[in-house]
Amino acid sequence: MGTGTRNTGLSRERIVAAAVEILDVSGESGLTFRALSAKLRTGAGAIYWHVANKGELLAAATDFVLLSALTDEGTTPHERIRLLAVGIFDTVDAHPWAGEQIARLPSQRTTLRIFERIGQQIQALGVPRESRFDSASALLNYILGVAAQNAALARSASGETSRDAVLESVASLWEGLDGDEYPFIHDVATQLRSHDDREQFLAGIDLILAGISLSMGTK
Amino acid sequence: MGTGTRNTGLSRERIVAAAVEILDVSGESGLTFRALSAKLRTGAGAIYWHVANKGELLAAATDFVLLSALTDEGTTPHERIRLLAVGIFDTVDAHPWAGEQIARLPSQRTTLRIFERIGQQIQALGVPRESRFDSASALLNYILGVAAQNAALARSASGETSRDAVLESVASLWEGLDGDEYPFIHDVATQLRSHDDREQFLAGIDLILAGISLSMGTK
């Protein structure tokens, strides 16, 4: 009927799903067309029939895991933005490679959707038209920055050392810094051990939201 | 005398300088050990004597261009943070590959230095000790997020199309979006044409700084 595709055959969806599995297990460097061929029991040429190149495959895999993170939950604009942001944070936490990708790719479908959701809530907050673009951009860039940074942290933790172990080694590195040259970092090093990435991320969101409210009142 | 290094020979500095030149002209994909060998009229092995691997070379190149951006200008904490941020923004604008790198690498020397400077000014603002870590992190993540996003934009503009042309094509893409599904983006598309990246970046910095001030007053 119509297309000659059989359900036993390859498809873009099966390829993307396999790519996500490989990325979750082995990270971006583990995703090769040879590994993908082996997992799908096929050849490289067959994959290229469905996917243009590796970049497109990475983009599709990133969209796949991140689009499901875009919830519509929450009642107030404030809360909706927080839940949206947390959803992205948790997804990137579960799939660090996606964090690296979304910060690298411009005008990706997912990024546009996120930006749209943020913008709608910014508007609902009553931010005047001429400030909405700046406000939404600030939130988006902050979210993408945290995503990239979390991905970087997870990459250095992949393999032998756990995430906590990496945080621990960063903490002792910070503590070992010269207190004269790095007074601030030396001071916050102790907080690093007990801090919660997720809560700190949300604190940043709230900071920006507070700034947006303030700039509305005074302008 | 001591080391047998001759000034006509290779050195880590000469290698990093050549790498920066290549990166500025050809981007990250253009920086290969073969291109570097050709430019330095040597072999790959000689380079590896001074540099451990490509990652270290990229990190050194990123440090090289970004460390010079860390000024101490400004009189008020507010102003110092703004000038520091703008310095980073302008450097990433001139060397987009550095924007990609600094968002990818964790606990890089440059990142630590930036974080320290931000933290010191946060402290000077009078932010209480328990909030300083969150405040400085929010600013840092925002700055890194913008850096990564600018790098991504520049990458898609490399070669034939200019930066303005890319912005133009993004603007028409945004305008072409379904107004029902993307009301916000559709609406701000017109602002995209006339907006100034740099000013928008600073607006975000001010938004976060405003939020920091507000959270100080209410807590």
Place this chain on the structure above:
DNA sequence: GAAGAGTTTGGAACGGCGTTCCAGACATGT
């Protein structure tokens, strides 16, 4: 149900990459 056209497959092959290896050039201490 055979023939032909179009779609999809699997794997060989290509060029380029990061990296390793190593024979030898060079400078230096004795």
Place this chain on the structure above:
DNA sequence: ACATGTCTGGAACGCCGTTCCAAACTCTTC
């Protein structure tokens, strides 16, 4: 002059993304 440790240049290795293409499928048309 010789031995030693430092540094060089280029060949070689294994892996990558991608291309190519002959064969295998499927579907139409008679």
